[in-house]
Amino acid sequence: MIRLEHINKNYVSGTKTVVALDDINLQIQAGEVFGIIGRSGAGKSTLIRMLNLLERPSSGRVWLQDQDISTLAEPQLRQVRQKIGMVFQHFNLLQMRTVLDNVCFPLRLAGLTRAQQKARALEVLELVGLQDHVHKYPRQLSGGQQQRVGIARALANHPQLLLCDEATSALDPETTQSILRLLAQINQDLGLTIVLITHSMDVIRRICDRVAVIDAGKLVEQGEVLDVFLHPQHAVTQSLLSESGVEAEGWQDMAAEVQGRLLRLSFTGSSTATPLLSQISRDYQLDLSILQGAVSRIKDVPYGQLVVAANGDLSRWSQVETLLAQQGVDCEVLRP
Numbered sequence: 001m002i003r004l005e006h007i008n009k010n011y012v013s014g015t016k017t018v019v020a021l022d023d024i025n026l027q028i029q030a031g032e033v034f035g036i037i038g039r040s041g042a043g044k045s046t047l048i049r050m051l052n053l054l055e056r057p058s059s060g061r062v063w064l065q066d067q068d069i070s071t072l073a074e075p076q077l078r079q080v081r082q083k084i085g086m087v088f089q090h091f092n093l094l095q096m097r098t099v100l101d102n103v104c105f106p107l108r109l110a111g112l113t114r115a116q117q118k119a120r121a122l123e124v125l126e127l128v129g130l131q132d133h134v135h136k137y138p139r140q141l142s143g144g145q146q147q148r149v150g151i152a153r154a155l156a157n158h159p160q161l162l163l164c165d166e167a168t169s170a171l172d173p174e175t176t177q178s179i180l181r182l183l184a185q186i187n188q189d190l191g192l193t194i195v196l197i198t199h200s201m202d203v204i205r206r207i208c209d210r211v212a213v214i215d216a217g218k219l220v221e222q223g224e225v226l227d228v229f230l231h232p233q234h235a236v237t238q239s240l241l242s243e244s245g246v247e248a249e250g251w252q253d254m255a256a257e258v259q260g261r262l263l264r265l266s267f268t269g270s271s272t273a274t275p276l277l278s279q280i281s282r283d284y285q286l287d288l289s290i291l292q293g294a295v296s297r298i299k300d301v302p303y304g305q306l307v308v309a310a311n312g313d314l315s316r317w318s319q320v321e322t323l324l325a326q327q328g329v330d331c332e333v334l335r336p
């Protein structure tokens with residue numbers, strides 16, 4: 001759908017050059033929800049703005065379907081941008097215009113008549129659940145409702161791609177959930193490709209199919225959300241996960257106090273509901289103590305991680321490993 005090829009972006013201010021993006025290669029598939037996560041200053045905003053060329057790369061190419069859009073002049077780019085909607089952290093609504101007029105705005109720029117603008121605006125406002133608020137002004141709406149207007153405006157021109165720039169960062173947790181549910185529904189019902197940037201692993205966990213981790217302008221890790229959550233490779237990914245409380249970490253502090261073989265067990269899907277530990281304990285006469293645990297969901301898939309100490313006769317350990325593998329549980333030996 002959209003592909004970044006060897007993208008570099010430098011900002012020069014005075015004698016200083018800031019390398020905001022360093023050789024980024026990224027491919028986003030049609031129909032997926034793709035999350036980009038990183039710490040403050042990592043380059044997330046610069047990266048998402050490359051996808052609609054609100055920022056031009058210092059070098060490298062941006063492909064939308066089979067077209068290299070990085071070489072287009074502004075007038076052609078404006079046409080391409082009509083197919084790429086964008087949602088902003090602080091909504092960016094016109095305060096002196098009604099909800100309806102805010103959504104009509106991009107349709108007017110696209111050359112639709114007033115009647116066509118109104119018909120389409122009402123359609124997308126209904127889609128985001130704001131049909132009863134069309135004549136209000138932004139200041140009369142809650143933050144979540146304002147973001148719904150932002151989403152309706154972004155959807156007005158039937159985009160193929162929706163970019164969300166920290167779309168839920170200014171919202172409280174409950175409103176964040178309702179906006180994330182709306183984005184997931186739009187992705188499913190309209191088949192719309194969504195790219196979002198966030199500093200929250202919770203946002204990634206709730207709606208993304210794939211994730212890329214960016215650190216100091218470099219893409220340090222990417223993959224399916226489930227794989228990255230269960231087997232994070234890069235130190236930044238590991239610390240973002242452990243801060244978000246969705247990874248079973250912190251076991252090191254307790255490891256010295258317990259004896260036996262230390263294991264990290266990763267469960268997904270139906271294996272999270274299987275009483276596997278009691279079965280192993282009973283059948284192999286092992287004492288199992290849980291040092292750390294986290295159980296959650298990635299999109300609709302339950303998953304969990306447990307750090308467990310196993311004590312007793314470990315001579316039949318290979319059978320335990322076979323049983324775990326048969327049940328789809330990944331077993332990593334943290335201490336033999």
Ligand SMILES: Nc1ncnc2c1ncn2[C@@H]1O[C@H](COP(=O)(O)OP(=O)(O)OP(=O)(O)O)[C@@H](O)[C@H]1O
Pocket residue numbers: 011012013018019020038039040041042043044045046047199
């Ligand atoms: N217009 C600019 N001029 C100079 N430096 C810039 C400019 N925009 C961004 N930068 C720098 O580029 C780097 C990446 O910034 P960017 O805003 O993309 O990061 P971010 O991950 O989105 O951060 P945050 O989460 O805080 O918004 C930072 O060091 C930032 O200071």
